[in-house]
Amino acid sequence: MVVVTAPGDHAGAAADAAVTATAGCPLVVRTADCPPVVLLGERSVGVVHAGWRGLRGGVVEQAVAALVDLGDPPRVAHIGPCIRVECYEFVGPERHEMAALYGSAVLGSTATGTPGLDLTAAVIAALHTAGVAQVEDTSGCTACDPRWYSHRKNGDAERMATMAWLEEA
Template sequence: MAAQPWTWLRQVHGAEVVTVTEPGGQAGAEADAAVTSVPGAVLAVTTADCVPVVLLADDGVGVVHAGWRGLVAGVVRAAVTALADLGHPPTRAVIGPCIRAARYEFGTNDLEGVAARWGDTVRATTPAGTPALDMVAGVRAALAEAGVTDVDDGGLCTAADAERFWSFRARGETGRVATIAWLEETPG
C-alpha cells in the first residue's frame, strides 16, 4: 500500500501530537495524533470503537485517534494546530468507522464531563433508552471549533458491522483497524 516506513503510535487516549519529519519518524511515540508535510511519510492510527480522523491540507496531512478521553483533553484541536504550525492548516477532515451513539451506552457522570466540554449534541440514548455518547458529534464540534467545517463521514459503525470491524464495547474484541494517510511523492 505504501512502501515507506510507517509511523505507528503508542496511543494512550490523550492529546499528544507528533510531527513527523521523515518517513518512519516518531514511530512508537506515545501520542494520539501525527501530522506531516513530508511526502512519503506514512502516518497510522489504530482504532476499534474510537474515532479515527484524517486531516487534509494542501501539502499536509494528519491522523487522529479520538477516544472520549482524548476528545475532552483536546486531541483534535492539538492535531489541527500542529498541522497549521507546519504551514498547512487543514481544510477538510474524514471520519472513519467508529462506534455510533445508538450502540455506545455511556455512564452518566462521564457523559456529563464530555457534554460540559462539547455541548449537549454529544448526549444520545440507545434504543433501550439508556444514556449514550455521540462521539462523532463531539469530534465534529472539536473540528468546527478548530476551524475545520468540511467533514466527510461515511457513517460506519464498528459495533453494528461485525463482518468488517472489531468492537471492544459491543463484542469484547481486541482487534483494530488501521487508518493511514500520506502525501504522494512527486516523481523526480
C-alpha cells in the same frame, strides 16, 4: 501528539495524533470503536485517535493546530468507522464534561434508551471549533456493522488501521 518530519521519525510512538508535511511518511492510528480521524491540508496530513479521553483533552484541536503551525490549515476531515451513539452507553460523570466542551447534543441515548455519548458529534464539534468545516463521515458503526472490529461490543482484540500519507510531489 507527534510531528513527523522524516520517514521513521517517531516510528511506533504511542500517541493520540500524528501530523506531517513531509512526503513518504505514513501515519497510522489503530482503533476498534474510537473514531479515527484523518485531516487533509493542501500539503500536509494528520491522523487522530479520538476516543472520549482524547476528545476531553483536546486532541482534535491540537492536531489541527499542529497543521496550522506547519503552515497548512486542514480543509477536510474524514471520520472512519467508530461506535455510534445508538450502541455506546456512557454513564460516567464525564458525560457533563463532554457536554460542557462540545455541547449537550453529544449526550444522546442508546438504542435501548440508556444514556449514550455521541462521539461523532463531539469530533465534528471539535473540528468546527478548530476551523475545519468540511467533514466526511460515511462508514457506519463498529458495534453493529459486522464489517468492523468492535472492542466494546465483541471484545475483539483486532484493530482497524487508518493510514494517511503524502505522495512525493
